[in-house]
Amino acid sequence: MGQGNKTLRLQQFQKRLVSLGIDAALLVNARDIFYYSGTAQPAILLITPDDYRLMVRKGLEFAKAETWMYKGRIVAGGIGNAGDHLVGMGVRGGKLGLETDVMSADLFLRIQRLFPAYAPVSISTEILRQRMIKDPEEIELIRNACAIMQIGHDRVFEVLKPGVTELELAAEIEYAHRRGGHEGAICIRIADYLMVNGPVASGENLYRTTGWANTITGVGLSTGITAGPSLRPIQPGDLVMADIPVFHHGYHCDESRTYVLGKPKPAVESLHDCLKEIVDSVLYDMRPGTRCSDLFHTANDCAQRLGVGDYFLALSDRKSPLIGHGVGLEVNELPVLEANSDLHLEANMVTTLEMHLTHPQHGVVKTEFMVLVTPHGCERLSVKGCELFVVGY
Numbered sequence: 001m002g003q004g005n006k007t008l009r010l011q012q013f014q015k016r017l018v019s020l021g022i023d024a025a026l027l028v029n030a031r032d033i034f035y036y037s038g039t040a041q042p043a044i045l046l047i048t049p050d051d052y053r054l055m056v057r058k059g060l061e062f063a064k065a066e067t068w069m070y071k072g073r074i075v076a077g078g079i080g081n082a083g084d085h086l087v088g089m090g091v092r093g094g095k096l097g098l099e100t101d102v103m104s105a106d107l108f109l110r111i112q113r114l115f116p117a118y119a120p121v122s123i124s125t126e127i128l129r130q131r132m133i134k135d136p137e138e139i140e141l142i143r144n145a146c147a148i149m150q151i152g153h154d155r156v157f158e159v160l161k162p163g164v165t166e167l168e169l170a171a172e173i174e175y176a177h178r179r180g181g182h183e184g185a186i187c188i189r190i191a192d193y194l195m196v197n198g199p200v201a202s203g204e205n206l207y208r209t210t211g212w213a214n215t216i217t218g219v220g221l222s223t224g225i226t227a228g229p230s231l232r233p234i235q236p237g238d239l240v241m242a243d244i245p246v247f248h249h250g251y252h253c254d255e256s257r258t259y260v261l262g263k264p265k266p267a268v269e270s271l272h273d274c275l276k277e278i279v280d281s282v283l284y285d286m287r288p289g290t291r292c293s294d295l296f297h298t299a300n301d302c303a304q305r306l307g308v309g310d311y312f313l314a315l316s317d318r319k320s321p322l323i324g325h326g327v328g329l330e331v332n333e334l335p336v337l338e339a340n341s342d343l344h345l346e347a348n349m350v351t352t353l354e355m356h357l358t359h360p361q362h363g364v365v366k367t368e369f370m371v372l373v374t375p376h377g378c379e380r381l382s383v384k385g386c387e388l389f390v391v392g393y
Helices: 003-020 030-037 060-066 079-088 105-114 124-132 136-159 166-180 203-207 266-285 292-305
Strands: 024-027 043-048 051-056 074-076 094-098 118-122 200-202 239-242 246-248 251-253 257-261 322-326 333-338 350-359 363-374 377-380 388-391
Touching: 003 024, 003 030, 003 043, 003 094, 003 124, 003 136, 024 030, 030 043, 030 124, 043 079, 051 060, 051 079, 060 074, 079 105, 094 105, 105 118, 124 333, 136 166, 136 239, 136 246, 136 251, 136 257, 136 363, 136 388, 166 200, 166 239, 200 203, 203 239, 203 363, 239 363, 266 292, 266 350, 266 363, 266 388, 292 322, 292 333, 333 350
Parallel strands: 024 094, 051 074, 094 118, 257 388
Antiparallel strands: 024 043, 043 051, 200 239, 239 257, 246 251, 257 363, 322 333, 322 350, 350 363, 363 377
């Protein structure tokens, strides 16, 4: 990405520090540091309203080659040196912004000991709200990630047949993604979250939702991580859901698709038609100024009108609280399209629309695809949208 965009990001953040009365921010999260600096080397980023220091713990020469930042403000060091650098930047105390949502308690307590003249305050929400609005280069990278995603889904039509296990299908999708440029990582902003490469579930496993996510999870291979594909052989007539994200140059694409192996039953087609109508009702209202909670209620109200309200977002022991989420440097970001969100859509936000219907007799159908909010509406970034994909018929 260009230097200008990252410089502007940093300047916008510095202006926000001034408006909040925060004297300095100390960032340790790799995704946030990458967002402002362009390097993912292990580092600490100190930011004041008119200065910054990138303190690289390891990989200094890599960082200098990767970042746009002025080389005189890139130094070797760690948290123990941060206080001296702040003094050198003209800050000796006051409010210190921290990413409290992802910072360990041990590090927080250490910072309190090292910076007794500072009052810690959370800066996480400010960073995440800034990251919601994507610049043109970020949008282009997400488009590229969506193209890689399509390569994996194309592979399904080549390998899905009776007897193939969920694990074998997932491996084929992941291999196609890797050959297409997926970097092999999935970033999510949750501490102690064992993120699998992505769920693949079929048949009865579509109904078995574990506690790892508010969506269809799959059951996994063991109790070590109870999510993802299993060894279940896929049978003719089965519905199959694949939800495997990709990561390209720091940015993600997150999609789910429902496949049916063989001719779908009319009841399944009808169920999916309802899902598509719900999705279309949300797309119609996706534009700048729309409240995220209103989109959730639009979807839920449409499901009730269609007579599928009981199945809408239903999981094995609960209902999902959202119909989509932001995607970017992490696979789950703001905004979240949920019932209690006070955020409004803005141009250049990128979100998923992620919804499913769980019918106890007819099966489970799910869709998830990427959407860009434009100045006057929205644009689908995913190559495909809400479709029921028929394989082998």
